[in-house]
Amino acid sequence: MIEAIKEIGKYELKNKGKNIDNSLDLLHILIDDPESNPKKPTYKKILVILIKKVGEKYEYSGVEIEEYDGEKINKYLYKQGSPKGTDITPTSRVTTIDSTFEKTKILPWFNNLQEINLDEGINLVNIGDCIRNNKEQILNDLNEKHSEIDKKEKSVITLKIDGKYVGEYNIFKRILVEESKKGLYSKYGKISKAENEFCYVCNERKKDVYGFVDTYKFYTVDKPGFVSGGFHQKDAWKVYPVCLNCALVLEVGKKYVNDNLNFNFYGFNYFLIPKFINKEGYESKKEIFKLIENQQDPKFAKKEVKRFTQDEKEILEVMSEQKNYLNMNFMFYEAPKGLGGSVFNILLYVEDILPSRLKKLFDEKREVDKMDIFKECMAPVFKDKKKIGEVSLEFNFGILRTFLPKISKNRTYDKYFLDIVNKIFTNKQVNYDFLMQFIMQKIRDEFVNGYSTDSTKISTLKGFMLLNYLNNINILKTNKKI
Numbered sequence: 354m355i356e357a358i359k360e361i362g363k364y365e366l367k368n369k370g371k372n373i374d375n376s377l378d379l380l381h382i383l384i385d386d387p388e389s390n391p392k393k394p395t396y397k398k399i400l401v402i403l404i405k406k407v408g409e410k411y412e413y414s415g416v417e418i419e420e421y422d423g424e425k426i427n428k429y430l431y432k433q434g435s436p437k438g439t440d441i442t443p444t445s446r447v448t449t450i451d452s453t454f455e456k457t458k459i460l461p462w463f464n465n466l467q468e469i470n471l472d473e474g475i476n477l478v479n480i481g482d483c484i485r486n487n488k489e490q491i492l493n494d495l496n497e498k499h500s501e502i503d504k505k506e507k508s509v510i511t512l513k514i515d516g517k518y519v520g521e522y523n524i525f526k527r528i529l530v531e532e533s534k535k536g537l538y539s540k541y542g543k544i545s546k547a548e549n550e551f552c553y554v555c556n557e558r559k560k561d562v563y564g565f566v567d568t569y570k571f572y573t574v575d576k577p578g579f580v581s582g583g584f585h586q587k588d589a590w591k592v593y594p595v596c597l598n599c600a601l602v603l604e605v606g607k608k609y610v611n612d613n614l615n616f617n618f619y620g621f622n623y624f625l626i627p628k629f630i631n632k633e634g635y636e637s638k639k640e641i642f643k644l645i646e647n648q649q650d651p652k653f654a655k656k657e658v659k660r661f662t663q664d665e666k667e668i669l670e671v672m673s674e675q676k677n678y679l680n681m682n683f684m685f686y687e688a689p690k691g692l693g694g695s696v697f698n699i700l701l702y703v704e705d706i707l708p709s710r711l712k713k714l715f716d717e718k719r720e721v722d723k724m725d726i727f728k729e730c731m732a733p734v735f736k737d738k739k740k741i742g743e744v745s746l747e748f749n750f751g752i753l754r755t756f757l758p759k760i761s762k763n764r765t766y767d768k769y770f771l772d773i774v775n776k777i778f779t780n781k782q783v784n785y786d787f788l789m790q791f792i793m794q795k796i797r798d799e800f801v802n803g804y805s806t807d808s809t810k811i812s813t814l815k816g817f818m819l820l821n822y823l824n825n826i827n828i829l830k831t832n833k834k835i
């Protein structure tokens with residue numbers, strides 16, 4: 354999986370005309386877009402604190418509002434830091450003006466300054482003094498400008514020194530690069546890196562390798578004693594050493610996966626990660642990735658697509674039509690606080706699924722969907738808990754989820770559900786009696802709780818449909834004749 358993500362990263366860099374060995378392009382990979390979510394514009398206003406150099410000292414000369422400009426993200430040089438600490442540079446998203454400017458981000462950034470090198474004639478210590486000395490005035494001016502902004506729009510605070518943005522000074526860029534590297538080798542108060550060792554990902558001997566590269570936590574050193582035989586976090590580089598170049602390409606690949614290969618799945622999410630089997634060239638990769646991107650865009654999406662999930666962006670049918678020069682890897686996960694959040698649990702990997710397997714799954718779905726008994730069964734369709742219509746029963750993973758649901762926060766059949774999903778993809782046997790218990794339980798519950806006969810009938814047919822489907826793809830293990 355890690356190679357597949359690296360390949361996607363390489364593809365995306367080439368597609369965007371970027372070169373990882375070029376330091377400007379490297380910077381582009383490291384910075385965050387303060388607006389962050391292009392699909393839902395949010396941080397639209399930039400509050401700029403103006404600082405001017407006079408002799409050796411700096412003077413504060415006011416606050417300006419600018420419109421956010423996507424072309425300027427290199428200049429804003431925003432990089433999110435830890436939630437409780439400052440960001441990596443003095444550019445920060447505003448929560449409240451008081452907090453962001455004075456208490457948590459901008460002023461504290463200068464208070465924590467460790468680097469006092471002069472660079473391009475600017476002196477960070479003196480700039481910090483200037484901001485500190487004019488704290489009250491700056492706060493007033495920021496609040497005044499902020500009150501002019503539409504309440505629905507969010508804003509960002511940054512600086513301009515002598516008319517130039519933070520990202521136009523080398524010193525801030527250098528801090529950004531060094532701090533970003535630090536994240537790869539410094540954690541839990543431990544330093545884990547080595548010189549002249551082999552990188553786990555590219556297999557090359559590299560000047561520096563780092564121990565805390567955790568793309569999707571494939572390998573995690575959160576827990577002391579995680580590796581048997583005694584394990585010290587500072588020795589993490591010995592288990593999973595990664596060079597800077599690979600770490601960054603993985604970061605690009607991860608971003609592409611998050612943005613384009615991320616799908617909903619009945620209370621979970623999954624990443625669908627294509628892996629090219631024979632080192633395909635750039636053009637054939639591009640063809641696949643364009644197809645995937647287009648299928649998720651209502652303007653280009655193929656109409657009348659069959660689906661296995663409720664996610665309208667699902668691309669499985671399109672993938673099932675590909676030749677077997679690539680395979681698919683599914684990573685089911687939960688991230689209750691979002692992808693950037695602190696919780697990310699991998700629930701299941703399904704690896705090396707060929708398009709021909711998916712095609713078989715879709716072909717059998719069509720066969721089952723065609724059966725009159727299911728076609729004639731009209732099941733209600735809900736949106737936001739309201740009934741919006743009726744459609745014929747069709748096989749999808751929702752049918753399976755009907756019988757293996759999440760019942761409450763503490764009671765759930767998630768594990769069984771994912772286990773059977775895995776077996777469907779990988780052609781492994783499902784025990785008939787085991788499954789039957791859950792089907793019967795659901796139907797019995799509905800009956801006992803006085804649900805309408807319609808509802809009980811639909812559940813019964815869903816159970817029958819599930820058994821039929823599993824039987825058709827030859828994974829139902831039973832001595833009974835169905």
Ligand SMILES: [Zn+2]
Nearest residue numbers: 552555596599
């Ligand atoms: Zn490497």
